Amino acid sequence: MDFASFARAVFALAITVGLIGLAAVAMRRFGPDVMSRLVPHRAERRLAVVETLVLDPSRRLVLVSCDGDEKLLLLGEGQVLNPPPASPAPAPAPARRKATKPKADA
Structure with a gap:
């Protein structure tokens, strides 16, 4: 060579x-x-990433739209870090009416 x-x-x-x-x-x-x-x-896509925000090198927020419903996801370290959804606020208790005693006919 x-x-x-x-x-x-x-x-x-x-x-x-x-x-x-x-x-x-x-x-x-x-x-x-x-x-x-x-x-x-396809004519209509069901899933779309609306916006992302990098929080730090290992975590980011992602706003995802699915069938018109938007969800906010916290992603990091190879997993979804979202806390469980908050339970809805309890509905106010209906107002109670005071019980009246039947009048005794004397």
Whole structure:
């Protein structure tokens, strides 16, 4: 193997690695838009992420809409960290009427 063929192999490897890196950067920057155009869309989607908010490196808030109902999820460390839903406030007790004693007819 002479120097020219060795140089050509190294140059081809450098070009290949460079193209792979360029494709990775392009997919990272433009990937979600391109992938959403490639996937056929149904007429109406039931599930949508409305908004996300990063709280810290391990936790984020996600507002999800499903069938018109929005839920707020706290995600972190590979799991949903939501507390159980709060029980609804108890309804006020109906007003009691005072019992009247029947009058004795004398």
